Each structure stands twice: as structure tokens, then as C-alpha cells.
Amino acid sequence: MELDKIAKKNLKMGRANQEVFAETIENLAAADPSIIAVTSDSRGSGKLVPFGQKYPNQIVEVGIAEQNLVGVAAGLASAGKKPFAVSPACFLTARALEQIKNDVAYSDNPVKLVGISAGVSYGALGTTHHSLHDFAVLRAINNITIVVPADNFETEQAVRLAANLKQPIYLRFGKKSVPFLSEENQTFEFGKGRVIREGADLTIIANGETVQHAWQAAEVLEQQHGITTKVISMHTIKPLDTELLDDLAKAAKPIITVEEHMVNGGLGEACASYLFQQGARNPFHIMGVPDEYTVTGSQNDIFKHYGISCDGIVAKATLVLKN
Amino acid sequence: MSDKELEKKSVFLRKNILKYIYKAKAGHTGGSLSCVDILNVLYNKVLNVDTENFRIPDRDRYIQSKGHCVEALFVTLADRGFFPESDLETLCQYQSHYIGHPTKKVNGVEQNTGALGHGLPICVGEAIAAKLDKKQHRVFTLLGDGELPEGSNWEAFLSASHYKLDNLYAILDNNKQQITGSNQEVMNTDSLRDKLEAFGWSVKEVDGHNLNALVSALNNGPFQTGKPNFIIAHTVKGKGVSYMEGVLKWHHGVPSTEQYELALSELDAAEALIS
Ligand SMILES: Cc1ncc(C[n+]2csc(CCOP(=O)(O)OP(=O)(O)O)c2C)c(N)n1
Ligand SMILES: [Mg+2]
Numbered sequence: 194m195e196l197d198k199i200a201k202k203n204l205k206m207g208r209a210n211q212e213v214f215a216e217t218i219e220n221l222a223a224a225d226p227s228i229i230a231v232t233s234d235s236r237g238s239g240k241l242v243p244f245g246q247k248y249p250n251q252i253v254e255v256g257i258a259e260q261n262l263v264g265v266a267a268g269l270a271s272a273g274k275k276p277f278a279v280s281p282a283c284f285l286t287a288r289a290l291e292q293i294k295n296d297v298a299y300s301d302n303p304v305k306l307v308g309i310s311a312g313v314s315y316g317a318l319g320t321t322h323h324s325l326h327d328f329a330v331l332r333a334i335n336n337i338t339i340v341v342p343a344d345n346f347e348t349e350q351a352v353r354l355a356a357n358l359k360q361p362i363y364l365r366f367g368k369k370s371v372p373f374l375s376e377e378n379q380t381f382e383f384g385k386g387r388v389i390r391e392g393a394d395l396t397i398i399a400n401g402e403t404v405q406h407a408w409q410a411a412e413v414l415e416q417q418h419g420i421t422t423k424v425i426s427m428h429t430i431k432p433l434d435t436e437l438l439d440d441l442a443k444a445a446k447p448i449i450t451v452e453e454h455m456v457n458g459g460l461g462e463a464c465a466s467y468l469f470q471q472g473a474r475n476p477f478h479i480m481g482v483p484d485e486y487t488v489t490g491s492q493n494d495i496f497k498h499y500g501i502s503c504d505g506i507v508a509k510a511t512l513v514l515k516n
Numbered sequence: 517m518s519d520k521e522l523e524k525k526s527v528f529l530r531k532n533i534l535k536y537i538y539k540a541k542a543g544h545t546g547g548s549l550s551c552v553d554i555l556n557v558l559y560n561k562v563l564n565v566d567t568e569n570f571r572i573p574d575r576d577r578y579i580q581s582k583g584h585c586v587e588a589l590f591v592t593l594a595d596r597g598f599f600p601e602s603d604l605e606t607l608c609q610y611q612s613h614y615i616g617h618p619t620k621k622v623n624g625v626e627q628n629t630g631a632l633g634h635g636l637p638i639c640v641g642e643a644i645a646a647k648l649d650k651k652q653h654r655v656f657t658l659l660g661d662g663e664l665p666e667g668s669n670w671e672a673f674l675s676a677s678h679y680k681l682d683n684l685y686a687i688l689d690n691n692k693q694q695i696t697g698s699n700q701e702v703m704n705t706d707s708l709r710d711k712l713e714a715f716g717w718s719v720k721e722v723d724g725h726n727l728n729a730l731v732s733a734l735n736n737g738p739f740q741t742g743k744p745n746f747i748i749a750h751t752v753k754g755k756g757v758s759y760m761e762g763v764l765k766w767h768h769g770v771p772s773t774e775q776y777e778l779a780l781s782e783l784d785a786a787e788a789l790i791s
Contacts (some may be wrong), residue, residue, distance in 0.1 A: 234662060234702055236693050255705025256665035257632055257694065284631060317542065317608035318616040321583070490610035498610075511538030 202406065203412060207345040211309045211366040215240035217352040218277055222248050224345030228356060229253060229269055231278045233262045237407035239279040239309050239370075255311070259284045262515060263292035263304065270302040275356055282308025282365055290330060298336040298363045299398040299440055305355045306363045311341075312402065313482070314368035316491035320351045324365075326481050328430055329458025331363055337381055338362040343404035343426040350381035358383075359460070363432035367402040367453070374408055384399065386434040392421035395510055400460055402425050405503055407451050418511060420433035430460055435467055442473035447513045449478045451501060456481040478513055480506065517560055520790055522681060522727050525595070527787045530756045531780060532591035532601070538776045540607040542616060546587035546753040546766040550691040550724070551658060555592040556750055557604025557730040558656060567597040570624055576653045577642050581635020582660035582766075583617040590614060590622070598624030633666025637657065640675050643684040643744075654737070656685045659707045661709060665703045670715070672764045677716025682738035685745045686717075689724065691753035695767050708748065717746045724749030757782055 208215075222228040222244065228270045230241050230252045245252045253269070255261045261281050264276035278285070285308045286293065306329060315322035331339050338360060342348040348366065355362050362383075375389035386484045389404070390411050399407040411422035427434065441448060448468075450461035461479030468475065480500060488498045496502050500509060517525075521634050537543030559565070563576040580589050587607075594601040596748030606612035613621040617630030627638055635657040643655040663669070667767065676684055688708075696702050705711070709719050718739035722729040731748070737745045753767070756781040760769075771779060 237695050254696065254702055255746070257662050258665040258667060258703070260667055288631070288633075291580060315616075318584075319613075319619065321617055321628065324592075385736075488610075489612055491616050494610040 194320045204327065204374070204408065207371055207373050209366075209368055210342055210345060210348040210473050211368060212240045212365070213345045213353050214307065214366055215244060216354070217349050218445050219244045221353065221356050221471060222251050222430065225275070225356070226251065227273065227275045229272050229274050229276045231255065231260040231262055231276050231467065233257055233280045233284075235309070238281065239307070241279065254357070255484055259288040260292050262416045263306070264296055266304040266484060267292065267296035267300065268303045269300040273431040275305070277305045277307050279307040280311060281322065282311035282320050282327055283315070286324055286327040286330060286363070293335050293337070295332070301336060301361050302361065304361055305358070306361070308321065308363065308365045310368045310497050311365045312367060313487070313492045313495045316495065317489060319489065320487055322485060325455040325457040325487070327363070327454070327462060331360060332431055332458060332463060336361060336387065337428040339365075340383060340428055341365045341430065342428050342492050343399070343401055344371050346373060346379065347381055347387065347426065351383075354383060357441050361450065365401060369402060371402055374404060384429045384432045384434055386437045387426040387428060388423060389426050390422065390424040392423040393446070394420045395446055396423040396429045396448045397506065397510075398448060398460065399449060399466055400430065401449045401453055403453050406496070406501060406503050410510060413503060413507050414510055415457045422510070427460060427464070430463055433463055433467060438464060438467055439471065442468055442471055443473065445474050447476040447478070447507045449480060449506065449509055449513065451480045453501065454481050455484060457484055476516070478509060478514060480509060519728065522560060523790045524787060525555050525560065526727065527756070527783050527790070529556055529588070529591050529595060531783050532595070533587045534757075534771065534776060534779050536604045537587055537769055538592065539605065541770050542608050543587045543770065544584040544768050545770065546581060546693070546760060547582060547585040547660065547689065547691065549755045549757065549760065550751040550753045551582070551585055551689040552588040552592070553725050553727060553755075554658060554687055554689065554730060555588050557727055557734060559592050559596045561706065561731045562734045563656070564623070564778055566651065567624065570598070574651060574653050577626055577639065577655040579635045579639055579642075579657045580629055581632065581657050582663055583628070583629030586616060586618050589618055593622070593624040596624070632660065632663040633668040636669050636672040637675075639684055639686070640672050640679070640681065643676070644679055646683055647679070647681070650716070652687060654683050656687065658687050660698050661688060661705065662702065665704050673712065673715040675715065676744040680742040681744045682740070682742055685734065685737060685747065687747045687749055689751055691747050691751045691766070693753045693762070693764060695764075697764065701752060701769040704708045707718050711745050716743060718743040719746045719748065721750065724751035725755055739764040756786065
């Protein structure tokens, strides 16, 4: 079943979010010399080569040394600069975790941590290059906003807001081109989920590169099964949009969460924890990468394998609604 | 194996690196070509390892810290008989164990690597264990020069000399380049020899494409009793393919069909010169 083909034609294709990130800080840097990109031999993957050429005094290269990257960024922030520390999400949030916890979050230095090629973007490069732990570890650290934009619109908004944010923030971007998800809903605010599709029978909460699959699944569910699905891009995992979750609790319809993260400690568990402590009765299902040795292959192979795909979500939704 | 055979093997391994990167449409070409002579020498002249019984405790250890150059490792292991070369047809495919970095699911691979700056500390642990158990085997790692700024390397440099690990050999693939540019531009590690000696290591420098020089450096340790051994292997990124040598984009560039054929013809010509 090539369900995604049915749905895809309705979405306008954009670029990779990490490309839009780079373009946005390039634009911001022109007017604001305090914006500094900090890189760890990562400017190529971060699409920051033109930035470095245009603003040689606004880029600090530390070499392959991610702990140093985050420490240096903390110092720059403390001295009044607006540093974007850019490195693959896997290294940034594992190797430099103590610097994030102590030098950024605990010491309240407003570094903008930018995890690129996140999740399983690096596909067949394997587990060393995957970040399926970053939501979980960062959620367990106080004083850091966690944002995972789904499309180019959300990315640009998030980067612009992050530039002037006075608190630490983690922005997570994927490597692949993503479609624009909603022409109608052009509002973006940290901590406020973006409803990209309305529906009454079921809600899918997703973030980042998985939202497009949720949208496609909703399209197929409507066309083929007459099921209407609300789709939420929950771009901010922390702080979570509890108002939106309260509304879902009231409606008591089934909820499926989808994320490019291990099922432990991510978006799904964040929503579940809030909802169930409020006494919510919604049937609730978390989709993501299970707690096992991750299957090998491209990002697409891995998504398909674990059902993080149009087909996979449709299958899950129909099962959930049958029970 | 004769000198000529060893030289021919280097050419053969280079061709296989290109073959499987070309097939998989992914891989770290430049750094695989710069370190493959080192791997050839290690696996065919230096390491005491058994393809049938890889995990026997007395084996020499080789941990590839610059894991991204897995193609050089895989073609060398296949040639040495650790697994059929045809397995590499599945490189980077769905559900294959042959992924873009070393994994222990592949026979002959000692440790899972790929995040830089991990190989040396693990080797320090292996070398301490060998000393504790009064074993004679040696422990080898291969580092990238761009990898050196990772702080974990310098922590391990200290531990290795502190514990007098003269059974430990760190080989640097000193191709002078990383992704963004030269090591000097990105993060300067000049006077490396002085730095390492100050950290208590015994250092030798060799031409990393001179097989005899590598054999004699790697088989004649320890250089000084009670000191860990460091071999700075001067290499060329992309070695063996004229249009790749020293050209940054070949760090992880994949050749087109024409480029692949041109590379093979250059390697054929190099092979013909080995009489
Ligand atoms: C901890 C970590 N940071 C970043 C990377 C991404 N990366 C892979 S290869 C590479 C450049 C390595 O340069 P070098 O060590 O000189 O390798 P070589 O030139 O031999 O290919 C980088 C930055 C990584 N694999 N691990
Ligand atoms: Mg190098």
C-alpha cells in the first residue's frame, strides 16, 4: 500500500529545516553583531559555510570538541553575545551534556543549542550518529526550552524568537526536506502546540519530521475510512502546552503520539504524564523508536520499520478506533 | 607475504574501498584511502588475530577510533577472511550489519566506534587489563588528526603514561585535513610531537604510505620501556587517486560513474608498476 502517495500531493514541499535555520541566522546576523555561530567542524552539515564567509568575526570554530563548544558558548552568552552552538544533535546532547546541564542551564547562560541532523537523519551511519535520547535527557534538566520545528515556517519563527530569548534553548533540526504543513495556521509561539488539521475522532500529536507523516495519515483516514483527525505539531516539548492537552482530555478521544525519538522519555511520555495526572481517560498510544538495538538503514527505512510512516500510523489509528 | 604482494594488496584494497562506496553511494572516501596502507600492514604483518576464533583473549587488539573510515576496515577484514567479501554488497542497506561505522556485529570488529574521541580511552582500559593479567598482546588504535581536539584523547594520553602502558600503540592518520579545512585552519595542533612527549609518550614519525616503514615501526616496540607508543603516520587524504588527493570534498564525497572508472584506471596503472 503506497498510502503516502495519495496524501503527499496535497503538501507543498519546502527545504530542510537546518537549511532554513542557517539562512535565518545569516539574515539576523546582518543587523545584530552579537549573533555568533559556534561550530565544531560542523559548519558544512549546518549549512553555515556562507555564514562563515560573510561574517568571519561572528563565527567561532572550536574543532572536533563538543564539550568545549558548549563551554565556549556559555562564556560568550555570559559576556552578552547571542551564541548559537551548532553540532550534530547526537554529539551535542550526549558528549556535552554536563556542559549543557551546568554551564548553560544551571548557570542560566542563554545559549541557543542547535542540534542538527537530528533523530535518525544520519540513517545508516548508525547509533553513534542517532539522537534518540535528546528529548529525554534535556527534559530532565531544569531551565531549558526544547523546540522541534516541523516545517520551514516553524523553523524560521523559532530561530527568530530564540535569538532574543533570555533563557537557554535547544532547537532540533533534521537533514531532509520537509513539506509546509499548514497555510492557514501561521501562528507560532514557544509552548503553544500548532493545530495543523482539525478533526473530531482522534488526535495525533507529533513533532519535527514526523508531523508530515501524521498529516498524511490523517488525510488517508479521512479519504478511505471517513475518520477525522486533529493533528498537532507539538513543537515545544518543554514547556508543554497543557491548555491544549486539557482540551483533549475533555474530549476524551483517542490520542496517538509520534516522535523521532526513543519511546522512553520523549514527547509521548511527556504528554502521558501530564494527562494522566489530570485524570484523563483518553486511550493513549506512543509511537516512536522502541527500546532495542535500532534497526539499520536509511532514515526512511528506520521510520518504515517502526511504523513512523503514513501506513504505520493509519494502521495504528484504525486498530485503536476498532477497540 | 612478500613486499610486492603487500604493495599489490594496498592497491587492491583501495579499489575495493572505491567499489563499495560507489555501490553504497555513501562513505568516507578520503580518510579511508589515507589509512588503508596502515590497515593493510596491521592486518597482514602485525596483528595476531584469528579469523575463526576472533574473541580469544590473547589476541592483539585493534580499535579504530576514526570509525567513519569503516570502509577501509571492512575491505581489509574481508580480504583477511573475517567474512565473505560479498557481504559488503549490503553496505549501508536496510538491516545490514555493514553500516557506516564499525560495529561488533561484524566478525573482526573489536569495538563500536563512530563518535570521535572514544577509541583511545578504551585502549587504555584494554592495555591496563593486559598488564594486570600479565598478557603479552598489544593494543592498537587509529586516530584521525581532526579528532585530536576531543578532550577525551588528552585525558587518555595522561592515563596511558601514568600507567606506563608500553603495550599501547596509538597511530595517527596525519592527513592534515578534516571536514571544514586543514587541521591548521580548524584547530591547530602543531608541535604535536612535543605535546605528546610532554605527556609522557614515546613518539615515532613515519611515511604512512611506506609499507616497510610502517611494518618496522609497528613491530619494533615498545620504543621505550614503560612509555606508551605514538606513531605519527604522515599521509595524504585521498591517496592513490590523483583528483582526490588533498581535496576537501572527498572527505565523504562519492565518485560518479566516470570518476569511479577514472580512479580504477589510475589504480590499475599503479598496480602495473609493481613488478
Ligand atoms: C564526536 C564526533 N564529532 C563529530 C563527528 C563528525 N565527524 C566525522 S568525521 C569528522 C572529521 C574527522 O577528521 P579527521 O579525524 O581528520 O578524519 P580523517 O581526515 O582521517 O577522515 C567529523 C567532524 C564525529 N564522528 N564524532
Ligand atoms: Mg584528517
